[in-house]
Every structure is written in structure tokens, then in C-alpha cells.
Amino acid sequence: MLKHTDFRPQWLVAVVAAIVLLAAMAFSLTGAFPGSVWWLGIGALAASLAMIGALSRMRNAAQDWIRELRSAKSELRSLTHEIEAAERRMQNLADGLDAPVFVCGKDGTIRWANESAKRFFNFEDLVGRTLLEVSLSVDLQQLGAKAAQEDALVRAEIQLSHPQERIVETKAYPAADDPELLFVVANDITELRRLERVRTDFVANASHELRTPMASIRSMAETILQDDELPEETRNRFLSRIIFEVDRLTALSEDLLVLSSAESQKTAVESLDFADVVRYVAQDFIIRAQEKGIEFELDAPETLLLYGDEGQLVQVVQNLMSNAVRYTQQGKICVTLSTEDGEAVLKVTDTGIGIASEHVPRIFERFYRVDRARSRETGGTGLGLSIVKHIVNAHGGTVEVESELNVGSTFTVRLPMQMGDR
Numbered sequence: 001m002l003k004h005t006d007f008r009p010q011w012l013v014a015v016v017a018a019i020v021l022l023a024a025m026a027f028s029l030t031g032a033f034p035g036s037v038w039w040l041g042i043g044a045l046a047a048s049l050a051m052i053g054a055l056s057r058m059r060n061a062a063q064d065w066i067r068e069l070r071s072a073k074s075e076l077r078s079l080t081h082e083i084e085a086a087e088r089r090m091q092n093l094a095d096g097l098d099a100p101v102f103v104c105g106k107d108g109t110i111r112w113a114n115e116s117a118k119r120f121f122n123f124e125d126l127v128g129r130t131l132l133e134v135s136l137s138v139d140l141q142q143l144g145a146k147a148a149q150e151d152a153l154v155r156a157e158i159q160l161s162h163p164q165e166r167i168v169e170t171k172a173y174p175a176a177d178d179p180e181l182l183f184v185v186a187n188d189i190t191e192l193r194r195l196e197r198v199r200t201d202f203v204a205n206a207s208h209e210l211r212t213p214m215a216s217i218r219s220m221a222e223t224i225l226q227d228d229e230l231p232e233e234t235r236n237r238f239l240s241r242i243i244f245e246v247d248r249l250t251a252l253s254e255d256l257l258v259l260s261s262a263e264s265q266k267t268a269v270e271s272l273d274f275a276d277v278v279r280y281v282a283q284d285f286i287i288r289a290q291e292k293g294i295e296f297e298l299d300a301p302e303t304l305l306l307y308g309d310e311g312q313l314v315q316v317v318q319n320l321m322s323n324a325v326r327y328t329q330q331g332k333i334c335v336t337l338s339t340e341d342g343e344a345v346l347k348v349t350d351t352g353i354g355i356a357s358e359h360v361p362r363i364f365e366r367f368y369r370v371d372r373a374r375s376r377e378t379g380g381t382g383l384g385l386s387i388v389k390h391i392v393n394a395h396g397g398t399v400e401v402e403s404e405l406n407v408g409s410t411f412t413v414r415l416p417m418q419m420g421d422r
């Protein structure tokens with residue numbers, strides 16, 4: 001590279017001036033020219049010296065500019081690095097968000113999107129497409145259009161059907177420094193809305209379950225109170241019915257309590273003998289089965305150690321056995337406990353009424369009963385299997401059912417025997 005110090009124009013001027021001066025002297029000595037040539041030479045020398053001075057100053061100024069340019073260049077370079085690093089950080093930040101984020105033009109064309117957006121809409125190459133193309137949601141497209149038109153933040157809860165059913169809380173707003181750009185952020189609130197629905201349904205169902213027996217208790221008590229002529233037999237029937245309804249209310253409140261404590265308290269993790277738990281609970285149901293004329297068979301190892309919450313596991317076994325006895329009129333109940341691939345496997349099989357296949361996916365829901373009246377009359381609350389499922393899942397296990405209508409059912413609970421990540 002050519003250095004600016006390699007070329008020194010003032011020396012060139014000095015050499016030219018010296019040559020002019022020497023030439024003038026030579027010419028005057030030879031007498032070819034008059035003395036005025038001397039003056040011309042001196043003038044040339046003075047002009048050359050002035051030019052040397054000017055050129056030297058120019059050279060210094062040029063050197064200053066070069067220095068400044070160099071430092072500006074290095075500042076620019078470090079600024080570019082900083083901008084690139086900031087862009088990378090923004091990208092990392094946006095990619096780390098669970099919510100899909102888009103930067104769009106005012107017409108809804110996507111200019112940039114984070115990784116969540118790609119995953120969420122199952123679309124690898126989003127840039128250049130419109131919000132409508134990607135989401136197949138007219139509502140989302142319209143939300144962007146509204147934000148662009150009003151030049152302000154707009155929000156909406158949008159139901160998406162592509163690539164799957166979801167509810168998103170979406171907001172769209174223009175970029176502060178560029179009115180041509182829009183930010184669109186979508187928050188997935190499907191699970192939140194589902195939980196809210198479960199809670200409201202639960203409260204409504206629980207109130208309904210409480211109201212029905214209380215209404216019948218009240219009307220029967222009123223009749224007994226008001227009607228002095230009531231035959232003894234009717235009076236006694238009413239009183240036993242009142243006791244039955246009160247027992248049902250007690251069972252319901254107990255189940256509600258079990259469910260709420262299982263949901264709110266952390267599952268205890270203590271070493272326990274599950275074989276002992278099963279044998280202990282079975283004692284009660286062997287008697288109840290005998291009373292109904294049903295056989296009860298229990299096959300469990302001497303010990304089966306696992307980590308869990310003893311009180312909660314008692315509830316699991318109790319609920320499964322009580323269903324088996326309740327929904328079986330004749331035949332046999334068979335309970336087996338074994339180990340399989342590091343898991344404790346409890347199977348409760350009955351030869352009862354069975355469950356039609358259309359009901360099977362719903363029987364673990366709270367208050368879901370195939371035959372409401374039958375469950376109620378036999379003292380069921382509709383909460384048993386939802387308690388079982390909740391507790392088993394909290395223990396890192398699974399529960400499933402195989403059933404055939406009028407043939408019987410098998411409920412299988414699998415529980416890890418080691419302490420897993422819970």
C-alpha cells in the first residue's frame with residue numbers, strides 16, 4: 001500500500017525552483033540575458049519557498065484528516081459490532097419467548113418472526129407470507145389491519161383452528177420508530193381457558209350435587225313436621241331417606257376434601273409397602289363383597305416397596321375396590337399386585353356391568369357418571385375416579401381401563417417404584 005509519507009511534493013517544487021534559479025544564473029553569466037533574469041530567479045525562489053510552506057501545511061492538514069478518518073473508521077467498526085451483537089441478543093431474546101412474535105408490514109406481510117412463531121404455526125419460511133396465509137385466521141389478519149389503520153395498539157382474544165384448535169390473546173401495535181412496521185404478539189391461553197372452564201363447571205356441578213339432596217331432605221322433614229297424620233311406615237321411610245341423603249352429603253364433602261387436599265398439598269414422598277396398603281384396604285371390601293354374594297380374590301406379593309403418599313394411595317385402592325363392588329352384581333372381583341419393568345402394577349378386575357366404549361374416555365372427569373341415578377342410589381359421588389387419576393398422576397404413574405358392557409372392567413394402575421422427577 002502506498003503510504004502518504006512516500007510522496008513529498010514540496011521537495012519537487014524546491015528542486016524545480018533551484019533548477020530555475022541555476023538556469024537564470026547560467027544564462028546571465030553567459031550574458032545571453034540581461035540582469036532582470038536574476039530578479040526572475042529570485043522571484044521564482046521566493047514563490048517556491050511560499051509554495052513549499054503552503055504544501056507543507058496542506059500535507060499536515062491531510063495527515064490530520066487521515067488520522068481522523070482512521071479513528072472514525074475504527075469507531076464505525078466497533079459500532080457495527082455493537083449493533084450486530086445487539087441484534088443477536090434481540091434475536092436470542094425473541095427466540096426464547098414462548099409466544100410467537102411477528103414483525104409485519106402494514107399490509108400484514110411478515111418481515112421477521114421468532115422461532116416460536118415457526119413452531120406454533122408449523123411453518124419454516126414465514127418471511128414474505130401474510131398473517132392470513134400462515135394462520136388461516138381472518139381475525140388475526142384483521143387485528144393487524146386494525147392496528148395499522150388506527151396506528152395504535154389493539155388487542156383481541158382469537159380462536160385459531162390451524163394447525164390446531166387454540167385460543168390466543170393477541171396484540172398488534174405499530175413500531176415506535178417506523179410507522180410502516182407492525183408488531184404482532186400472540187399468547188397461547190388455551191390451557192388457562194380450559195382450567196377456568198373446568199373450575200366453573202366444577203363449582204356448578206358441586207352446587208348441583210349439594211342442592212339435590214338438601215332439597216329432598218328439606219321437603220321430607222317439612223312433611224314429617226306438618227303432617228301429624230302421617231302413617232308410621234311413611235314417616236320411617238322418610239326418616240331413613242333423610243339419613244341416606246345426609247350420608248351422601250357426608251361422602252360428597254369427604255370426597256371434595258380429599259380432592260382438594262390432593263390438588264393443593266404436595267404429595268409426600270416416603271418409602272411405603274404398597275402390598276400392605278392393598279391388603280389393608282381389601283379387608284373391608286372382602287366383607288362387602290361377601291355380603292353381596294360376590295367372590296373376592298387377592299393376589300399380592302409379601303412386600304412391594306415404593307415411594308409415595310400412603311394416605312393418598314389408600315384413597316386410590318379404596319375407590320377402585322369400592323367401584324368394583326358397587327358396579328358388580330354377581331361373579332368375582334380379582335385384585336392383583338405385581339411388578340413390571342420397575343413399576344408396581346395394580347389390577348382391579350370385576351365381572352360387573354361394564355362401561356360402554358363411548359363413556360370410557362370421560363369416566364375420569366369429575367362428577368361424570370354413566371348412570372347418574374344408579375351411582376347416586378348406590379352412594380357414589382362421581383368423584384372417585386377423578387381422585388384416583390389425580391393421585392396416580394401426582395405419583396408419576398398412570399391409570400387406564402379396559403371394559404366391556406355387561407362383561408366387566410379392569411382398572412390398571414402403574415406406579416413407579418423409584419423416586420422420579422415429580
Ligand SMILES: Nc1ncnc2c1ncn2[C@@H]1O[C@H](COP(=O)(O)OP(=O)(O)O)[C@@H](O)[C@H]1O
Pocket residue numbers: 319323324327350352353354355363368369370371375376379380381382383384385386409
Ligand atoms: N368397575 C366399574 N364398573 C362399571 N362402571 C364403573 C366402574 N367404575 C366406575 N364406573 C363408572 O364410572 C363412573 C365414575 O366413577 P367414580 O368417579 O368412581 O364415580 P362414582 O361415585 O359414580 O362411583 C361411575 O359412575 C360408573 O358409571
Ligand SMILES: [Mg+2]
Pocket residue numbers: 319322323380381382383384385
Ligand atoms: Mg366411585
